[in-house]
Amino acid sequence: MIRRNKIIVFISVGFLFLGSCALLNQKNKIEIETLSDDTAVKYAETITVEDLTRHLTEIASDAYEGRETAMPGQKKAAQYIENHFKNIGLQPGMGKDGFQQSFPVDLKDPKKVELYINGNRLNFLEDFFYLGNVNDTIFQDKEIVFLGYGIDQEGFSDYKNVNVKGKIVLVFEGIPEDSKIDVSWANWRNKLEAANKNGAVAMFTLQDNFEERVEQVRMFIENPRMQLHDKGNQQFKKSLPNIYISKDSFSKYANFDNKKGKILNEKSTIKIQISQVLYSENVLGFLEGTDLKDEIVVISAHYDHIGYDNGEICNGADDDGSGTVALMEIAEAFMKAKNEGKGPRRSILFLSVSGEEKGLLGSDYYTQNPVYPLENTVTNLNIDMIGRKDSLHDNDNYVYLIGADRISKDLHDISEKVNEKLIQMELDYTYNKESDPNHFYYRSDHYNFAKNGIPVIFYFSGVHEDYHKPTDDVVKILFPKLAKTTKLIFYTAWEIANRKERLRKNA
Numbered sequence: 001m002i003r004r005n006k007i008i009v010f011i012s013v014g015f016l017f018l019g020s021c022a023l024l025n026q027k028n029k030i031e032i033e034t035l036s037d038d039t040a041v042k043y044a045e046t047i048t049v050e051d052l053t054r055h056l057t058e059i060a061s062d063a064y065e066g067r068e069t070a071m072p073g074q075k076k077a078a079q080y081i082e083n084h085f086k087n088i089g090l091q092p093g094m095g096k097d098g099f100q101q102s103f104p105v106d107l108k109d110p111k112k113v114e115l116y117i118n119g120n121r122l123n124f125l126e127d128f129f130y131l132g133n134v135n136d137t138i139f140q141d142k143e144i145v146f147l148g149y150g151i152d153q154e155g156f157s158d159y160k161n162v163n164v165k166g167k168i169v170l171v172f173e174g175i176p177e178d179s180k181i182d183v184s185w186a187n188w189r190n191k192l193e194a195a196n197k198n199g200a201v202a203m204f205t206l207q208d209n210f211e212e213r214v215e216q217v218r219m220f221i222e223n224p225r226m227q228l229h230d231k232g233n234q235q236f237k238k239s240l241p242n243i244y245i246s247k248d249s250f251s252k253y254a255n256f257d258n259k260k261g262k263i264l265n266e267k268s269t270i271k272i273q274i275s276q277v278l279y280s281e282n283v284l285g286f287l288e289g290t291d292l293k294d295e296i297v298v299i300s301a302h303y304d305h306i307g308y309d310n311g312e313i314c315n316g317a318d319d320d321g322s323g324t325v326a327l328m329e330i331a332e333a334f335m336k337a338k339n340e341g342k343g344p345r346r347s348i349l350f351l352s353v354s355g356e357e358k359g360l361l362g363s364d365y366y367t368q369n370p371v372y373p374l375e376n377t378v379t380n381l382n383i384d385m386i387g388r389k390d391s392l393h394d395n396d397n398y399v400y401l402i403g404a405d406r407i408s409k410d411l412h413d414i415s416e417k418v419n420e421k422l423i424q425m426e427l428d429y430t431y432n433k434e435s436d437p438n439h440f441y442y443r444s445d446h447y448n449f450a451k452n453g454i455p456v457i458f459y460f461s462g463v464h465e466d467y468h469k470p471t472d473d474v475v476k477i478l479f480p481k482l483a484k485t486t487k488l489i490f491y492t493a494w495e496i497a498n499r500k501e502r503l504r505k506n507a
């Protein structure tokens with residue numbers, strides 16, 4: 001599950017989309033067609049607490065270093081999942097190219113930025129920090145111009161009679177007290193835009209509470225931003241580097257009077273060479289259907305996690321180790337059925353994606369480069385964090401379902417009936433409301449399928465105090481609950497993959 005601050009872009013796109021898919025009451029109510037005898041139940045029994053525990057204990061161990069996208073721990077997990085797919089007899093989802101779909105990502109690692117003032121190198125996080133808001137660039141020996149608060153509004157401008165062309169502007173954070181300055185100037189974006197408009201090459205922002213600020217941004221620095229390589233960097237191109245410097249440090253390196261704000265002939269060199277192209281991998285296992293093999297049911301879970309937090313490994317047992325092992329067990333159950341002549345009519349793609357925590361990158365890449373045509377993709381059942389109980393429920397016999405009715409009412413009805421017949425968990429739709437302030441609908445990989453008009457269900461058991469923390473560990477997983485939820489998803493997939501008609505979309 002991705003953090004909220006990374007989803008802002010998705011949301012704006014998402015709302016446009018929602019407007020066009022109002023729910024309709026479809027007249028002919030759907031019935032379950034394929035679960036009347038014990039066939040599926042027999043294979044669901046192969047989904048066990050023991051197997052789930054064994055797999056999760058492995059991939060959520062420290063040896064996988066928090067499975068951060070494009071890092072060695074993630075690649076080790078990919079290999080573990082691939083081995084499992086191979087062992088149970090799934091076909092390589094990439095055909096002759098094997099099980100792994102490799103995709104390039106751009107990494108911006110702000111720790112690599114170099115900053116010099118009058119030839120002296122400043123220390124990252126001790127003297128300054130930078131969050132990586134522009135493309136790589138180098139500025140050599142540029143003059144620093146002090147500009148007060150860097151305000152440029154009607155009737156008052158710090159830029160008046162100052163030439164900043166080709167120079168670095170130095171500004172205080174915030175706005176002066178007792179002033180007629182518009183509060184919008186407290187926002188660094190406005191200051192940066194003003195600096196850009198006036199021809200500066202970079203902005204230094206002086207900070208009083210530097211140490212405190214470092215703690216606030218440490219997370220962004222330790223888990224550097226990534227994006228799909230082919231996305232380009234359009235949003236950054238017009239911007240300038242904004243570098244935050246401790247006020248005390250700046251006075252140490254530069255001839256600067258803190259009180260009067262006077263500066264003399266100071267020069268700075270900035271080397272922003274922080275971008276790198278790395279590769280990450282989705283793992284695809286394919287089970288060919290018997291007679292409707294061109295129609296594809298996609299079951300997905302992301303296996304990447306966030307790596308380290310302040311030096312500690314985040315094992316991501318729930319996020320999304322739980323979904324990953326559920327996927328592995330569902331695959332095994334379907335393979336066993338197939339080996340005994342009870343394989344599904346439609347094909348199933350077991351899609352274990354990476355890059356989720358960096359912005360749903362693996363599923364974004366897959367849906368832009370689908371191995372199986374999206375128009376033949378019947379549904380995406382996505383599993384992300386199903387191993388815990390949240391504080392909003394008294395007992396653990398529940399699961400949140402998100403998205404089920406938005407594109408196909410058939411899918412919602414089938415899911416309800418399967419649950420009623422075989423599982424009897426409480427299906428909680430709290431987070432399916434469009435008004436949900438958490439925006440969970442946009443925060444996991446199913447969204448990239450939904451965006452393409454494919455009916456989805458997102459299975460989720462809620463957030464908890466260990467979310468994205470080093471304490472999201474295997475010991476806290478409720479394995480019987482995890483097994484029960486996994487069976488629910490297995491049965492739902494079974495019905496969808498075997499029923500006569502393909503799921504209908506809402507009109």
Ligand SMILES: [Zn+2]
Pocket residue numbers: 001002003319357468
């Ligand atoms: Zn997450």
